[in-house]
Structures are given as structure tokens and as C-alpha cells.
Amino acid sequence: MPPTDTVPLHRLTFARPAPPRRTTLPDGTTAWLFTRYTDVRRIINHATFHRVLLPAPGAGTTNLVDAPDSLTKKDDDQHLRLRRTVQRSFSPRAIARMTPWVSTVVDQLLDALVDHGPPADLVTHYTQSLPIAVMSRLTGVHDVSDARLRHWAEHAFAGATTDRAEAADATREFTDFTVNLLAERRRTPGPDMISSLVQAADVEGGITEPQLVNLVSTLIVGGHDTAMTMLGNSLLYLLDERPEVWARLGSDEAAAGLLTDRMLHLIPPGDPDEHPNPLRATEDIDVGGITIRAGEIVVVDRAAANRDPAAFSDDPFSDLFAPLESPTLAFGGGRHYCPGTWLAHAELHLGLHRLAARIPGLRLTTSADTVEWRLGTITRSPLHLPATW
Numbered sequence: 001m002p003p004t005d006t007v008p009l010h011r012l013t014f015a016r017p018a019p020p021r022r023t024t025l026p027d028g029t030t031a032w033l034f035t036r037y038t039d040v041r042r043i044i045n046h047a048t049f050h051r052v053l054l055p056a057p058g059a060g061t062t063n064l065v066d067a068p069d070s071l072t073k074k075d076d077d078q079h080l081r082l083r084r085t086v087q088r089s090f091s092p093r094a095i096a097r098m099t100p101w102v103s104t105v106v107d108q109l110l111d112a113l114v115d116h117g118p119p120a121d122l123v124t125h126y127t128q129s130l131p132i133a134v135m136s137r138l139t140g141v142h143d144v145s146d147a148r149l150r151h152w153a154e155h156a157f158a159g160a161t162t163d164r165a166e167a168a169d170a171t172r173e174f175t176d177f178t179v180n181l182l183a184e185r186r187r188t189p190g191p192d193m194i195s196s197l198v199q200a201a202d203v204e205g206g207i208t209e210p211q212l213v214n215l216v217s218t219l220i221v222g223g224h225d226t227a228m229t230m231l232g233n234s235l236l237y238l239l240d241e242r243p244e245v246w247a248r249l250g251s252d253e254a255a256a257g258l259l260t261d262r263m264l265h266l267i268p269p270g271d272p273d274e275h276p277n278p279l280r281a282t283e284d285i286d287v288g289g290i291t292i293r294a295g296e297i298v299v300v301d302r303a304a305a306n307r308d309p310a311a312f313s314d315d316p317f318s319d320l321f322a323p324l325e326s327p328t329l330a331f332g333g334g335r336h337y338c339p340g341t342w343l344a345h346a347e348l349h350l351g352l353h354r355l356a357a358r359i360p361g362l363r364l365t366t367s368a369d370t371v372e373w374r375l376g377t378i379t380r381s382p383l384h385l386p387a388t389w
């Protein structure tokens with residue numbers, strides 16, 4: 001297979017969804033692979049399937065998401081407790097309260113971008129700075145530079161090719177930072193999300209300090225990395241290949257919301273093979289015409305399932321303002337459904353809509369064929385988006 005890591009993510013092609021088949025994971029484990037929408041949806045929503053820790057190639061357990069203390073690796077009461085603490089900060093009501101200041105952050109960045117004038121790199125001035133500013137405000141972390149946060153994020157989400165020693169150094173430094181941050185917020189709580197998480201975790205009990213450290217670290221860098229990735233990849237696609245939607249994106253806020261749904265649904269945040277996230281069946285179960293035996297490993301391909309013509313339009317990019325035909329799997333499902341969904345949607349929605357409204361003549365001076373990629377982590381996005389207007 002040709003390497004996929006320079007193919008723009010909106011152009012990735014996926015195997016036509018098919019019945020379950022056997023596959024071999026990077027560590028040699030045999031697993032069942034599911035690609036059809038109904039099968040994948042059933043599996044990720046079914047309590048029978050539990051997370052399993054397999055030896056990760058490359059960066060190993062220095063990667064925050066694959067560490068045993070990660071929220072994404074738990075299915076027990078501890079996971080429920082940890083999730084409850086996170087969800088309080090990210091409920092639709094909490095996000096509705098945050099939306100005005102997310103708007104303010106967007107407008108301030110747009111003022112600065114317009115003042116700067118063309119040419120400008122949209123990554124430096126917008127797609128990176130917007131999610132970092134939003135997460136800094138939420139977490140109350142203001143004294144760390146964007147460059148430092150990006151350095152930690154690159155290693156927290158290290159992919160198979162990252163140097164192990166380098167990733168271990170960055171993770172150690174970031175962990176020390178988070179440990180000190182937790183101690184400070186215990187001593188002097190503020191109105192920020194981390195103070196609430198620490199208080200909730202301490203009241204709730206049963207959450208170990210390494211789990212709390214992993215969760216807070218994941219939120220600090222994961223909260224901005226994913227949104228930055230989606231904003232960069234969406235702008236690359238829209239400005240390079242769909243300039244005809246720019247005017248409506250800027251003039252119709254509701255339509256911009258529908259386009260946002262479609263971007264999140266159709267453009268995966270990274271190369272799907274980078275992070276298969278295996279599950280183990282805890283009892284025998286029939287899915288997709290086969291019986292999975294207790295103990296067997298399964299992996300799901302959410303990106304392929306999101307293109308399944310049995311659930312979605314055969315030509316899903318044709319009308320970007322059309323509502324999605326079925327619920328997207330882009331944010332996972334069941335016990336691990338992404339708690340940041342509403343925030344990610346609000347940032348992308350406002351970020352795209354306001355940019356198109358403010359700079360109607362925006363165009364890239366690079367293209368999806370020549371853009372340089374940020375590589376080596378489980379997310380992938382343009383390193384720079386040089387633009388003019």
C-alpha cells in the first residue's frame with residue numbers, strides 16, 4: 001500500500017464497508033475488523049466490549065493516551081467517576097455559557113489577523129492560537145507559551161515513529177508541570193475547570209493521583225490539539241477545493257453549523273491506522289453475522305463506517321450544507337463518547353463562520369498537493385497555511 005501520510009485527510013479513501021474479517025494488529029495480535037456503520041455503532045455502544053492494553057509499537061506507553069492510567073483505557077467504576085467529573089465541565093449548558101467568550105476569543109484573533117494584514121500563516125495566527133486560547137481560559141493555564149504546549153502535545157500524542165527517549169523526556173517534563181499545577185489548584189482553587197476537577201475527584205474518591213494527572217494532562221493538550229487539527233484540515237479543504245461555499249459559510253450561521261457537522265464527520269483527525277484502539281469481548285456476542293467469542297479482540301474503523309453508503313449519501317462531499325443522514329461516529333460512542341464534542345463543535349463552527357464573514361476574499365497561497373504536514377503524532381494537519389486576501 002502507498003504511504004498515506006502526505007495524502008490530504010479529506011482525500012483518504014477507505015475500503016468499501018464489508019462483513020467482518022480477520023486482521024493482524026501492529027503488535028501481531030489477531031483481531032476481528034469491523035467497517036460497516038451498523039456493526040461499528042453497535043460495538044462502540046455495547047457494554048460487552050472493554051478496552052484492552054496491547055503493547056504499542058514505537059513510542060510505547062510514554063504516549064499519554066495509551067498509558068494504563070488514561071481515561072480511554074478504563075471501563076470500570078473509576079472510569080465512570082473520572083468521566084462524571086469531566087462531563088460536568090462540558091455539558092451543553094456549560095458550553096452555552098462558554099460560547100460568548102469563545103466568540104470573543106475568535107473576534108480578538110480576527111482583529112489581530114486583519115491588523116497583521118496579508119500575507120499571513122493561518123496556523124500561527126488562527127488554527128493553533130484559537131484552540132490554545134480557549135483551553136488556556138478553561139484550564140486557567142496562562143503562563144506557558146504556545147510553543148511549549150505544542151511541544152508537549154506532539155509527544156503526548158506521539159505516533160509509532162517518534163523517538164522513544166525524546167517522547168519520554170517531554171512526557172516527564174509535562175507530568176511534572178501537571179503535578180505542580182494540581183498542587184497549586186488544591187492550595188488555591190479558582191473558577192477554572194482544573195480546580196473543579198480536582199475538587200470533584202477529591203470529593204468523589206477512588207481516583208488515583210496518576211489517573212488525575214493523566215486526565216488533566218490529556219485535557220490541557222488534547223483539548224487544543226484535536227480542535228487545531230480539525231480547523232486546519234477543514235480550512236485546507238474549503239479554501240483549496242471548495243471556494244464556492246465561502247460566501248454562504250460567512251453569511252449564514254445556521255448553515256455554517258451544518259457544514260461543521262460534515263467536516264467533523266468526513267475528515268478524520270489523523271491516519272486511521274495510527275491508532276486502532278482495540279477492544280476485547282467480555283462474553284460471546286453476535287455482530288454483523290458472526291459470533292465473537294469472549295476474549296476475542298475486535299477493532300472498528302470509524303472513518304470507513306462514516307462513509308458507509310448504507311447510512312450516508314453516496315457522495316457525501318457534494319452538498320456541504322446538507323444535514324447528516326445518520327449520527328456521526330467521529331466522536332466515538334457509548335461509555336467513551338467524547339466529552340469535548342460540544343466544545344469542539346462550537347470552536348469549529350464559530351471559527352469557520354466568523355473567519356469567512358470577516359475575510360470574504362481569503363485564499364491560500366499553498367494547495368492540498370504541496371502543503372507541508374505535521375507528522376509523527378496520532379493527529380495530522382498542515383504545518384503552515386500561508387494565505388492572502
Ligand code: HEM
Binds near residue numbers: 071338339341
Ligand atoms: C474535533 C475534535 C475532537 C474529536 C474528533 C474528538 C474525538 C474523540 C473520540 C473519537 C473519542 C473516543 C475515543 C475512544 O473511543 O477511545 C474521544 C474521547 C475523548 N475526548 Fe475528544 N475529540 C475532540 C475534541 C475534544 C476536546 C476539545 C476535548 C476536551 C476539551 C476532548 C476530550 C476527550 C476526552 C477526555 C476523551 C476520553 C473519554 C473517555 O475515554 O471516556 N476531545 N474524543
